[in-house]
Amino acid sequence: MIEFESVAKVYDGQREALSDVNFRLAPGEMAFLTGHSGAGKSTLLRLILGLETASSGAVRVAGTDLSTLSGEKLARYRRRVGVVFQDPNLEEDLSVYDNVALPLRISGFSESEIPKRVKAALSRVDLSDQANASPRVLSGGQQQRVGIARAIVHRPALLVADEPTGNLDPELSARVMRMFTQFQQLGVTILVATHERAVVESLPFRRLVIEQGRLVSDGMGANR
Amino acid sequence: MNRWILDHTQAIHDAWKRTSDRLTQFIVLVCLLGILLAIPGWLAQIWIGMASLVPEDAVQSEAIVFLKQDLEVEARIDLERTLSEMPDTDQIIFVPRSAALEQLSKQDGLEPIADLKANNPLPDALRVKFSVQGVEARENQIIETLVADRRVLSLRYYPSTRIQYASLVEMLGFLGIGLSVLTVIGVLMAVFLVAAADVVDDRRRIELYTLLGASRRFIRRPYLYRATLLGVLAGLSACLVITFLNEVLSSALASNLKALDSRLENIPMDGRILIGVASIAVLASWVGAERAVNRRLNALH
Numbered sequence: 100m101i102e103f104e105s106v107a108k109v110y111d112g113q114r115e116a117l118s119d120v121n122f123r124l125a126p127g128e129m130a131f132l133t134g135h136s137g138a139g140k141s142t143l144l145r146l147i148l149g150l151e152t153a154s155s156g157a158v159r160v161a162g163t164d165l166s167t168l169s170g171e172k173l174a175r176y177r178r179r180v181g182v183v184f185q186d187p188n189l190e191e192d193l194s195v196y197d198n199v200a201l202p203l204r205i206s207g208f209s210e211s212e213i214p215k216r217v218k219a220a221l222s223r224v225d226l227s228d229q230a231n232a233s234p235r236v237l238s239g240g241q242q243q244r245v246g247i248a249r250a251i252v253h254r255p256a257l258l259v260a261d262e263p264t265g266n267l268d269p270e271l272s273a274r275v276m277r278m279f280t281q282f283q284q285l286g287v288t289i290l291v292a293t294h295e296r297a298v299v300e301s302l303p304f305r306r307l308v309i310e311q312g313r314l315v316s317d318g319m320g321a322n323r
Numbered sequence: 324m325n326r327w328i329l330d331h332t333q334a335i336h337d338a339w340k341r342t343s344d345r346l347t348q349f350i351v352l353v354c355l356l357g358i359l360l361a362i363p364g365w366l367a368q369i370w371i372g373m374a375s376l377v378p379e380d381a382v383q384s385e386a387i388v389f390l391k392q393d394l395e396v397e398a399r400i401d402l403e404r405t406l407s408e409m410p411d412t413d414q415i416i417f418v419p420r421s422a423a424l425e426q427l428s429k430q431d432g433l434e435p436i437a438d439l440k441a442n443n444p445l446p447d448a449l450r451v452k453f454s455v456q457g458v459e460a461r462e463n464q465i466i467e468t469l470v471a472d473r474r475v476l477s478l479r480y481y482p483s484t485r486i487q488y489a490s491l492v493e494m495l496g497f498l499g500i501g502l503s504v505l506t507v508i509g510v511l512m513a514v515f516l517v518a519a520a521d522v523v524d525d526r527r528r529i530e531l532y533t534l535l536g537a538s539r540r541f542i543r544r545p546y547l548y549r550a551t552l553l554g555v556l557a558g559l560s561a562c563l564v565i566t567f568l569n570e571v572l573s574s575a576l577a578s579n580l581k582a583l584d585s586r587l588e589n590i591p592m593d594g595r596i597l598i599g600v601a602s603i604a605v606l607a608s609w610v611g612a613e614r615a616v617n618r619r620l621n622a623l624h
Binding site: 148150170171174175176177178179180182188190192201202204205206207209210249 | 333535537
């Protein structure tokens with residue numbers, strides 16, 4: 100599903116954010132991307148989301164070299180990817196329902212299809228009863244679950260999460276991770292960037308460790 | 324409902340939401356742009372208004388063309404025909420030297436020159452009346468042609484008041500164009516800065532929409548609707564200011580205008596100016612917003 104081949108990213112011609120990164124993530128696989136702040140996790144995710152292009156090497160998702168995409172093709176690619184942020188980044192002027200429906204409206208889903216999908220997504224994150232609420236009245240954990248519902252509502256083949264549990268307590272973090280595990284069991288490829296060792300080590304998934312822009316370890320979680 | 328209509332309805336709703344969230348800023352901006360755009364509009368109104376005012380007297384330029392003494396009748400008739408065929412001449416009147424002497428002798432104190440009838444020193448002449456709508460450049464061209472003509476001894480040219488006035492209007496026009504260009508540039512910069520500030524405020528939203536796969540068109544739409552609303556309102560404000568200033572100027576000049584032309588009560592308002600100002604307002608606002616959003620989207624990559 101995701102393939103990094105000798106990928107390097109250099110900013111301003113001198114600052115090397117990534118260097119010779121190689122890995123593959125099979126369809127339906129879930130992996131953690133760990134490393135200290137500034138190690139290169141966010142750059143790697145930005146490459147997958149098409150927000151950056153590699154200075155050298157190739158980033159392929161579902162066989163497509165992302166450096167060949169631009170404009171409308173890049174937008175179409177992003178519609179097939181789900182993104183979860185550390186800060187859920189919800190639109191406060193919209194209701195929970197409308198926030199979750201946003202990717203569907205952007206993708207041009209019909210108005211008859213949207214309610215079914217939003218209902219299903221909210222049900223998956225146990226927020227069916229909050230559909231009409233404003234994000235302002237939700238707790239941090241609930242907001243993050245709305246963000247997750249928004250990321251999966253269009254049934255993406257790939258889900259990318261950037262520190263999704265960074266603002267949550269351990270109990271909520273575990274709940275969010277359980278959700279990711281369920282999505283992975285449904286065949287979604289998931290890459291979770293996190294620096295929380297406890298979260299990573301509690302789950303039996305592949306772990307990619309990045310340090311100073313280099314992939315230094317690629318193996319399974321400790322508790323497997 | 325059709326997806327296209329839904330998207331646009333949503334964009335209009337978003338645009339209105341943004342506007343009402345920053346209503347004071349929006350109203351100040353509308354007033355600022357209205358006043359700025361009224362400056363070139365009013366200058367153009369004065370310029371076009373002045374150019375359209377034609378004094379009732381001396382509306383036609385004239386030239387007295389003195390012919391050479393020994394000019395044959397055929398040559399004179401040929402010159403008359405050539406002049407009468409020109410589109411900028413209205414009337415050619417032949418003034419024989421005997422008639423000129425007679426007219427001259429009728430003036431106070433010049434009666435004795437009637438005795439020179441047998442040995443008249445005056446040349447024959449053609450009185451050329453130019454058309455009412457004559458243009459200074461074309462009249463000058465005819466004068467130059469006549470001066471260079473071998474059949475012509477000399478000539479006197481009396482440009483109409485309108486032609487003299489047109490030179491002044493032309494000079495004022497250049498001044499107005501310069502000021503107008505500067506003001507329009509100022510408007511563009513002001514709109515761009517405000518649109519850019521709006522876009523910076525919405526930075527996170529634009530990034531979110533980009534990551535969710537929204538096309539540039541989709542992201543730009545609410546900003547462009549807001550810019551259009553801003554442009555329309557600023558254009559209307561500018562039109563109101565111009566009309567008001569025109570009324571004030573007209574009332575201040577009422578007596579002068581009547582002296583110029585008894586039919587004139589005020590400087591006539593030119594509809595083209597209002598349409599032009601409103602169009603510039605919408606266009607400037609639209610371009611400013613479009614550039615600002617595009618810059619943000621480009622910066623994302």
